[in-house]
Amino acid sequence: MLTRELLPVPMTPGGRLDINSGVARLSGKIWATLWKDDRRPAGTAVLIVHPSSNFIGHYALEELASRGVAAVGLATRYVGNDSALIMENCVLDVGATIRHLRELGYDRIVLVGNSGGGGLAALYQAQAETPTITHTPAGDPLDLTAAGLIPADRVVMAMAHPGRAVVYTEGLDPAVKDEHRPFDRDPELDMFDPANGPAYSPEFVARYRHGQLDRNRRITDWALTTIGELRDRAAGGAGPDDLPFVVHGTAADPRFLDLALDPSDRVAGTLWGSPWVANFQPASLGHLTSLRSWLSQWSYDHSRANAYRELPGVKAPVMVVYGSADCAAFPSHARGMYDAVTHDQRELVEIKGADHYFQGRPDLAAAMCDHIVEWAG
Known part of the structure; x- marks a missing residue:
């Protein structure tokens, strides 16, 4: 039986007042939705991320869970308001969620960057594998080398562009x-x-x-x-x-x-x-x-959430899934991200006829979920 639960994830402080709501700031939590099949033990979790979109109700969660994986949609600390968003804090939020999923018993994590989450997923994985960042582009201290980021086992760029700045x-x-x-x-x-x-x-x-x-x-x-x-x-x-x-x-x-x-x-x-x-x-x-x-x-030159720049250093397997009718993430974006991966554990998948949100085509959204679960191994 498929079940849904709300996950409170401990939030790593970002060091600056960049969230308007005191309730959100002082709660010390970010939130995610976990869909799973209660008849299955914890195993693989597919985590879908974006810097500011509310993925708690993401359209792919139930479809993914029905295929035997746990499916998690994240809302970062900047959900619904990116006016003061710092990408490096979003990396901390993804890291906190992956750590929380490990603590829940999930031993295999597939990180999915959807839409504007592509650049974030690439940046997270690059920093989790080889952390280098100690400050934001503005020079504020934010040390990812000491954050204990846990690399995902696989990465998917799903209907994604390479990054918000691009x-x-x-x-x-x-x-x-x-x-x-x-x-x-x-x-x-x-x-x-x-x-x-x-x-x-x-x-x-x-x-x-x-x-x-x-x-x-x-x-x-x-x-x-x-x-x-x-x-x-x-x-x-x-x-x-x-x-x-x-x-x-x-x-x-x-x-x-x-x-x-x-x-x-x-x-x-x-x-x-x-x-x-x-x-x-x-x-x-x-x-x-x-x-x-x-x-x-x-900033085109200063933002680090750029999959073209980050994917060459990523060692984990990477799949790029794109829609042939997408008017936001273009074929050149998909090809550029695929080409940026420097190893052979990569795959480029076109979903013919799919637009950015699979509007009116749940069958094509289901096809994307099939590819993700197959890639999860």
Whole structure:
């Protein structure tokens, strides 16, 4: 019989006040859902992670448990609010959950990075196998070398992109000239200007991608400078050491409108509807952040949760599963992550017709679960 229980996982303190809720902060716990078959002894646990999404109710949990493994969906300390998220703290949360599962008797852990969890899963596994990080990108002490991280036995990138900073930069609107005036736009770098496409020429795409990196790095330089100024002001006395800010234009990837770029079975658009609307609406990706969170989560050069960079050092077997109709995690993402693995214990699986959330296709979600359980061995 399948059962579901809520797991309270002891939370490793992060050292900073970056969770608004005192109830959450002082509880000393993060939470996960465990689905299992009570007729089976503890054995393999499949842990599904994301930096900020609430995976307690993840669609794959019951399907996985029905195939004989325990299935766990994690909610990190930043669940539902990534405005002050520090990726290195998310690594601590994954580590605490894996340790808790070991204590419950699960001797085999399969770590699944789903969607934006891909970069987190890769970073976790790399640090668990060979820990090196002692500070956040902002320079705050956070010692993963002393955290006792337990490596997962296998890793799965499921409908995943390589990391939030990567996909964010690929969607960052380079036509925004002034960070405070999002509609003061550079027509030469505006994918929404019909003069530029779609279809978009190779020359425009190259110029556009360069502009996206430039904008990300301008924001990063400003964040680093401002953190330094705050430290100087606070020297010798109390004062704020972080500030919130807004980023306009974060859903402007040319692939959203030009299906010939990174060809697949997807339809035009984003996970949040029209690209032009999603580019500015608050509920889409990464509009509200802080100086420190920007460096850890969204900075292309400073964020460590980048599967392209982390997977080459991972020794555990890695499977990459992607959908041919996904409009968020593209075929090039899947291929890039697969190619980044430097050993032969790797597998690349395409699920034909699957979009990012398997909308209307529970049969395809079930196929993904079949692949994960088979990979779990």
